Amino acid sequence: MALAVGETEAGMAGSHWAARKVVIVGAGAVGSTFAYALAQSGHADEIVLTDVNRDLAAGQALDLVHGLPFFPAVDVRLGEPADYRDASVVVITAGAAQRPGESRLDLIHRNAAIVQSIVDDVVAQQFPGVIVVATNPVDALTYVAERRARLPHGRVLGSGTELDSARLRYLLSRQCKVDVHNVHAYVLGEHGDSELVAWSLVHIAGVPIDEYCRSCGNCAAWEVTRAAIERSVRDSAYHIINYKGATWFAIGLALVRIVAAILRNQRSVLSVSSLLTGAYGLTDVCLSLPAIVSGKGVERVIETPLLPRELESLHHSADVLRSAIKGLEGDRP
Numbered sequence: 001m002a003l004a005v006g007e008t009e010a011g012m013a014g015s016h017w018a019a020r021k022v023v024i025v026g027a028g029a030v031g032s033t034f035a036y037a038l039a040q041s042g043h044a045d046e047i048v049l050t051d052v053n054r055d056l057a058a059g060q061a062l063d064l065v066h067g068l069p070f071f072p073a074v075d076v077r078l079g080e081p082a083d084y085r086d087a088s089v090v091v092i093t094a095g096a097a098q099r100p101g102e103s104r105l106d107l108i109h110r111n112a113a114i115v116q117s118i119v120d121d122v123v124a125q126q127f128p129g130v131i132v133v134a135t136n137p138v139d140a141l142t143y144v145a146e147r148r149a150r151l152p153h154g155r156v157l158g159s160g161t162e163l164d165s166a167r168l169r170y171l172l173s174r175q176c177k178v179d180v181h182n183v184h185a186y187v188l189g190e191h192g193d194s195e196l197v198a199w200s201l202v203h204i205a206g207v208p209i210d211e212y213c214r215s216c217g218n219c220a221a222w223e224v225t226r227a228a229i230e231r232s233v234r235d236s237a238y239h240i241i242n243y244k245g246a247t248w249f250a251i252g253l254a255l256v257r258i259v260a261a262i263l264r265n266q267r268s269v270l271s272v273s274s275l276l277t278g279a280y281g282l283t284d285v286c287l288s289l290p291a292i293v294s295g296k297g298v299e300r301v302i303e304t305p306l307l308p309r310e311l312e313s314l315h316h317s318a319d320v321l322r323s324a325i326k327g328l329e330g331d332r333p
C-alpha cells in the first residue's frame, strides 16, 4: 500500500525489534509500579522482570499475571540474562533508594557498581535496544551506563527531569486553574538539588507564563509564587520520602511515557538525561534538556534559547554533576 507523505513503514522507522519487549531490572517499588502501569498502558507486548532478589521478581511477576484478564494483551514473566538479546528497552530501577535526609547524589557509590554490572550483562547479550536508567542519582548513573555500554550515541538515556517537569506542570495547572495537559514546562539540568526551571520556556496556549499571569489574576505576587513553585518541585521527593519513605507512582508513569516514545517511535519531546555533545557549550556530562525521543533513543537535544541566568544555572548544574562523576573515579574497576 502506498504511504502518505511523511508516513513511514508501519510508523516504526527507528525500531529494529520484532516484539515490543521491555526488561525491567529491579522489581522493587519503582520497578513493579512501572511494570503495572506499563501493562495497563498497552504499549508493550512483553514485560520481563528481573531482580537480584529472584523471589521478589518472581512474586511481582506472578501477582501481575493474575491481572492479565484486566490488562490489554501483554505477556508478563520472570526473566533471565538471555532476555536482553531481543529486548526493545531495558529499564534499570535496581539499587538503593534515598533514606530520609539523604540527597540523590549521596547514593552514587552504592548504585554505580550495581548499574555497571547490569550494563555489562546487557551488552554481553548484543542488546539491540535502548537502555533507560531510573536509578538515582540518575544523571551520574546515566553517564556511568553510557560510558560502560559503548552503544551508539543516544541509546542510553536517563529518566532525568521528566518527573520533575510533570511535578512543575501539575503545580502550575493548580495555580493557573488550567488543564495540566495545556501547561508546557521543563525542568532542566540535574534530577536533584541543582535542577532549574526554564521559566522562559513555560507557556500556556502559546502564551509565555509571565504574560499569561498578567491576564489571569490568580496570584497576588507572581514572582513569589513562582519561587515557591520552583522550590516545591525541587523538594518534592524529600516531602514524599518524609511521608511514606520513597516515591514510586509518578516515576512509574514517567517511565511509561519515556518507554512509549521509544516503543512507538513517537519522536516525543521529553526532558530526559543524555550525554551532551556541545549543546549550550556542554560536553562529557549527562543531564536533562528537552530532547526528541524515538525508537533510536535520544535522537536530538533541542537547544532552545535560554535567558543568561538560566544558562548560568544550567552550567552550575553541569558542574555539580561533573564533580559527582569525578568522585566516582576511585571506584572504577
Ligand SMILES: NC(=O)c1ccc[n+]([C@@H]2O[C@H](COP(=O)([O-])OP(=O)(O)OC[C@H]3O[C@@H](n4cnc5c(N)ncnc54)[C@H](O)[C@@H]3O)[C@@H](O)[C@H]2O)c1
Pocket (backbone or CB within 6 Å): 025, 026, 027, 028, 029, 030, 031, 050, 051, 052, 053, 056, 093, 094, 095, 096, 097, 098, 107, 111, 114, 117, 118, 133, 134, 135, 136, 137, 138, 159, 160, 163, 191, 246, 247, 248, 251
Ligand atoms: N529517577 C527518578 O525520578 C526516581 C524516582 C524514584 C526512585 N528512583 C530510584 O529508583 C531506585 C529504586 O528505588 P525503589 O524505591 O524501587 O527501591 P527498592 O529498594 O524498592 O527496589 C530496588 C530493587 O533493586 C534490587 N537490586 C539491587 N541490586 C540489584 C542488582 N545488582 N540487580 C538487580 N536488582 C538489584 C533490589 O533487590 C530491590 O528489589 C532508587 O535508586 C531510587 O532512588 C528514581
